[in-house]
Amino acid sequence: MTDFQDTTDHEVKADMAEIAAHKYREGRLTRRGFLSAMAALGILPALGSKAMAQANEIVVVNWGGRASEVLQEVMADTYTKETGIPVTVDGSGPSGGKIRAMVESGAVVWDVCDSGMGTALILTEQGVIQPINYDIVDKSKVLDQAAYSHGVGNYVYSYVMASNPKLLGGNAPQSWEDVWNTKDFPGMRTFRKSVRGMLESATMAQGIPAEEVYDVLNTEDGLKAGIDKFRQLRENIIVWGSGSASQNLFLQEEVAIGNIWSTRAHLLRDQMEDGSFEVSFKGGVIAPGVWVVPNNNPAGSDEAMKFIAHAQDPELQVQWLEMIGSGPANPQAAELVPAELQKYNPSSPENLAQQIFYNDEWYAKNQVRAEEMYVDALIN
Amino acid sequence: MPRLSDTWRYWFLVLPALAIMIIFYIWPLVGIWQISVTEPALGLDNYTRMFESSAVTTSFVITFRIAFLTTIGCLILGYSVAYVISNFARRVKPLMVALVLLPFWVSVLIRSFSWIVLLGRSGIVNDTLRGAGIIDAPLKLMHNEFGVILAMIHVMLPFAVLPIMANMRGISPAYVDAARGLGASELTAFRKVYFPQTLPGVMSGALLVFVLSLGFYITPALLGGGRVLMISEYITYQIQEFLNWGLGSALSVALLVLTALVILVAARFVNLRSALLERN
Amino acid sequence: MRTSAFRIFFMTLAWMVLAFLLLPILVVIPVSLTDTSYIGLPKEELSLQHYAAYFKDPRWLAATWTSIWVGLVVAACATALGTTFAIGCWYLSNRASTVARWILITPILVPPVVQSLGFYRFWVTLGLIDTHGGVILAHTLLALPYVSISVFAALANLDRRIPQAARSLGASVWQTSWQVVMPAAYPGMITGAIFAFIVSFDEIVGVLFITVRNVSTLPKKIWEGIQESIDPTIASVATMLVLLTLVATAIAIFRNRDLRA
Numbered sequence: 001m002t003d004f005q006d007t008t009d010h011e012v013k014a015d016m017a018e019i020a021a022h023k024y025r026e027g028r029l030t031r032r033g034f035l036s037a038m039a040a041l042g043i044l045p046a047l048g049s050k051a052m053a054q055a056n057e058i059v060v061v062n063w064g065g066r067a068s069e070v071l072q073e074v075m076a077d078t079y080t081k082e083t084g085i086p087v088t089v090d091g092s093g094p095s096g097g098k099i100r101a102m103v104e105s106g107a108v109v110w111d112v113c114d115s116g117m118g119t120a121l122i123l124t125e126q127g128v129i130q131p132i133n134y135d136i137v138d139k140s141k142v143l144d145q146a147a148y149s150h151g152v153g154n155y156v157y158s159y160v161m162a163s164n165p166k167l168l169g170g171n172a173p174q175s176w177e178d179v180w181n182t183k184d185f186p187g188m189r190t191f192r193k194s195v196r197g198m199l200e201s202a203t204m205a206q207g208i209p210a211e212e213v214y215d216v217l218n219t220e221d222g223l224k225a226g227i228d229k230f231r232q233l234r235e236n237i238i239v240w241g242s243g244s245a246s247q248n249l250f251l252q253e254e255v256a257i258g259n260i261w262s263t264r265a266h267l268l269r270d271q272m273e274d275g276s277f278e279v280s281f282k283g284g285v286i287a288p289g290v291w292v293v294p295n296n297n298p299a300g301s302d303e304a305m306k307f308i309a310h311a312q313d314p315e316l317q318v319q320w321l322e323m324i325g326s327g328p329a330n331p332q333a334a335e336l337v338p339a340e341l342q343k344y345n346p347s348s349p350e351n352l353a354q355q356i357f358y359n360d361e362w363y364a365k366n367q368v369r370a371e372e373m374y375v376d377a378l379i380n
Numbered sequence: 381m382p383r384l385s386d387t388w389r390y391w392f393l394v395l396p397a398l399a400i401m402i403i404f405y406i407w408p409l410v411g412i413w414q415i416s417v418t419e420p421a422l423g424l425d426n427y428t429r430m431f432e433s434s435a436v437t438t439s440f441v442i443t444f445r446i447a448f449l450t451t452i453g454c455l456i457l458g459y460s461v462a463y464v465i466s467n468f469a470r471r472v473k474p475l476m477v478a479l480v481l482l483p484f485w486v487s488v489l490i491r492s493f494s495w496i497v498l499l500g501r502s503g504i505v506n507d508t509l510r511g512a513g514i515i516d517a518p519l520k521l522m523h524n525e526f527g528v529i530l531a532m533i534h535v536m537l538p539f540a541v542l543p544i545m546a547n548m549r550g551i552s553p554a555y556v557d558a559a560r561g562l563g564a565s566e567l568t569a570f571r572k573v574y575f576p577q578t579l580p581g582v583m584s585g586a587l588l589v590f591v592l593s594l595g596f597y598i599t600p601a602l603l604g605g606g607r608v609l610m611i612s613e614y615i616t617y618q619i620q621e622f623l624n625w626g627l628g629s630a631l632s633v634a635l636l637v638l639t640a641l642v643i644l645v646a647a648r649f650v651n652l653r654s655a656l657l658e659r660n
Numbered sequence: 661m662r663t664s665a666f667r668i669f670f671m672t673l674a675w676m677v678l679a680f681l682l683l684p685i686l687v688v689i690p691v692s693l694t695d696t697s698y699i700g701l702p703k704e705e706l707s708l709q710h711y712a713a714y715f716k717d718p719r720w721l722a723a724t725w726t727s728i729w730v731g732l733v734v735a736a737c738a739t740a741l742g743t744t745f746a747i748g749c750w751y752l753s754n755r756a757s758t759v760a761r762w763i764l765i766t767p768i769l770v771p772p773v774v775q776s777l778g779f780y781r782f783w784v785t786l787g788l789i790d791t792h793g794g795v796i797l798a799h800t801l802l803a804l805p806y807v808s809i810s811v812f813a814a815l816a817n818l819d820r821r822i823p824q825a826a827r828s829l830g831a832s833v834w835q836t837s838w839q840v841v842m843p844a845a846y847p848g849m850i851t852g853a854i855f856a857f858i859v860s861f862d863e864i865v866g867v868l869f870i871t872v873r874n875v876s877t878l879p880k881k882i883w884e885g886i887q888e889s890i891d892p893t894i895a896s897v898a899t900m901l902v903l904l905t906l907v908a909t910a911i912a913i914f915r916n917r918d919l920r921a
Binding site for chain 3 (some may be wrong): 064241242244245248251252
């Protein structure tokens with residue numbers, strides 16, 4: 001038994017579900033028929049998780065809300081149209097614990113699960129998920145860093161630097177060092193309530209190049225230095241605990257700069273007035289969600305892999321980006337992204353070049369300690 | 381004196397509510413104690429961690445400081461209202477009492493929301509002050525201790541006023557009249573004769589406000605910006621962000637013990653029965 | 661009316677404090693009428709759009725309805741349980757019953773987060789998470805202290821000898837309680853029931869822990885609204901609740917005008 005912490009960022013997934021919900025409510029997503037029925041009912045198309053899935057049906061599981069409906073429409077229904085095999089989306093949230101319990105009890109009802117690298121690491125160790133069959137799933141259709149032995153990337157999101165130039169006299173910060181420069185860039189900043197995705201920016205603010213960030217954080221001094229940066233800045237920090245809180249802080253003009261999820265930045269670009277919102281992926285941290293397949297899944301290994309391969313389709317992934325705001329895991333999808341969205345696409349070539357990948361292994365070992373130090377730095 | 385067989389019947393009446401309270405409220409609280417020493421492993425690790433953690437200590441300090449300042453603020457403001465209602469207001473008394481009770485009926489959530497609307501960077505206070513040209517840049521009224529304490533005083537004020545008022549109700553005007561008759565000024569009569577008689581009510585109010593403020597969650601969570609981290613929020617943080625039930629439970633136990641200690645210490649100065657058990 | 665400096669000082673201070681108590685609450689009223697789509701005072705004209713938004717949104721209406729009926733059930737349960745309890749304690753009026761009364765008021769003293777943690781773990785074992793029954797049970801526990809205190813206070817005015825007389829005339833404990841003691845307790849029962857309803861209607865910390873998706877109460881929706889988008893619909897909900905309270909208070913003032921001394 002390892003003492004890995006499950007570092008999968010479930011919050012981001014639930015956050016995406018919220019975003020989709022919000023968009024539907026605002027009537028900004030207009031796909032007929034399906035939309036009106038779902039919106040009016042406000043019900044999740046959840047499969048009773050006790051029911052056994054049929055052998056010729058695929059059950060895909062994610063975190064619920066509208067993300068389930070979008071997944072159904074964009075990935076599931078299209079698969080059914082192509083292959084004739086029905087695909088159901090279950091929104092009950094495939095946490096590592098549930099997957100493990102299912103496999104160990106022998107009653108597996110899920111075929112493909114939307115998980116995270118942290119969970120995938122643990123589940124691999126516990127031997128409850130299958131290795132990805134890269135004969136069926138195309139390794140070239142997924143970002144290098146998101147193709148693991150037992151999990152493969154489904155979409156990506158990032159931690160980005162967002163700012164409101166209007167509150168800064170027209171200047172937008174160009175780097176994390178700028179963000180820590182309260183003289184030239186006065187005003188409040190917002191960071192996440194947790195260190196995840198934040199420590200990297202504090203390290204880069206010391207002038208350390210992006211590629212070396214995790215090496216530095218692996219040292220005791222490096223970690224302390226990163227935490228200390230927050231101690232220095234803390235009088236100017238308001239913490240965000242949820243995606244919507246981070247969005248609100250910008251909308252209410254409570255903050256001038258922030259380290260927030262790209263999905264929320266995506267929404268803000270529409271909501272903020274012209275010239276009052278800038279997003280930069282420079283020094284950003286990109287993280288993938290991953291598909292995992294539990295052992296002994298009801299539809300069989302091959303079918304699950306075929307669905308995953310289907311979900312790699314670049315056009316479908318671009319649709320996903322448009323509807324929920326998380327980026328495609330397929331590098332080929334970048335070319336298909338419309339110009340105005342490209343700037344906000346975490347996996348566009350330009351953006352990829354400026355970011356580093358979220359290091360789940362580092363977090364698995366260090367998160368607990370780092371969190372404690374982080375809270376201390378902020379409130380003391 | 382009830383006859384012996386009657387006693388059983390009377391206990392029959394008492395039993396349902398008592399049983400439900402013990403099974404579904406007290407027992408789960410005991411469960412928290414259990415969790416604090418069994419998760420993630422058997423032993424007192426969680427408590428060691430708690431005592432060693434600088435963040436936890438700071439959070440307790442913040443909690444006490446805010447509870448203390450809130451109590452002082454409530455006592456000063458609340459006393460004046462209680463005093464006027466009990467002594468100077470004859471015709472407007474029902475109105476004044478109603479104004480004190482009104483916030484009581486409005487949920488804490490809504491009252492906190494009102495403060496968010498007022499104190500934000502682009503909130504009403506800042507907008508008005510800027511519009512009137514009194515200030516240039518908006519004031520930092522929220523996401524800091526100032527905003528939290530202000531809102532908490534607002535929320536807790538009725539809890540201070542009511543016990544003080546109840547106590548003042550029982551004070552006979554004869555003493556003050558006698559003092560005035562002997563030549564004392566209004567201020568002296570108040571200071572030396574009236575005020576000391578009101579101390580029990582003041583202490584009751586102080587105890588109530590302090591105890592409630594220690595454990596408060598909603599207002600500091602909404603107005604604190606994540607840096608005014610009171611213990612209740614710290615507990616929630618541990619549980620919801622990290623599923624760290626062990627530490628969260630240990631902190632809960634600590635908070636409970638602290639609250640109990642405060643009440644026990646106060647028992648020396650306050651008649652707990654009349655403050656808490658009887659109708660206030 | 662003597663008008664000394666002393667008096668004036670205190671009167672002014674008191675009215676300022678009362679204004680401080682009242683005005684922040686009233687601030688939601690103009691905000692609810694704003695013509696903007698974000699929180700702020702009306703810019704050009706007053707608009708009812710946010711009220712319309714509330715009434716058109718099935719989620720807000722459902723949450724309101726849930727809070728109302730759950731509150732009524734809680735009031736009924738808490739009043740029934742709490743009244744019997746208080747009557748029993750009143751009969752006994754001994755050390756043991758005082759201990760029982762202390763136990764009943766613990767929910768007032770225990771921090772909301774701590775009790776909600778307790779609820780959560782136990783409710784998981786009982787399978788009551790995210791169910792209306794679970795919420796009703798939790799809220800009833802939180803409401804019991806208030807009913808107990810109210811009824812006990814009302815009974816303080818009851819002369820003990822009256823039920824004693826009834827008993828010696830052959831009435832059973834049950835009859836005595838029902839026909840002699842309970843009528844004396846009515847005012848306390850009513851106050852207690854109202855308290856119980858309000859405790860349940862406004863309760864937020866507990867529901868945050870013990871509900872997930874299926875159960876949505878009004879406070880939960882307001883909380884989520886504040887976290888999610890701080891849109892003025894919340895202000896319209898707040899205004900309606902505040903106005904309701906104002907009306908209820910006004911009625912209470914007029915009824916009690918001659919009663920309070």
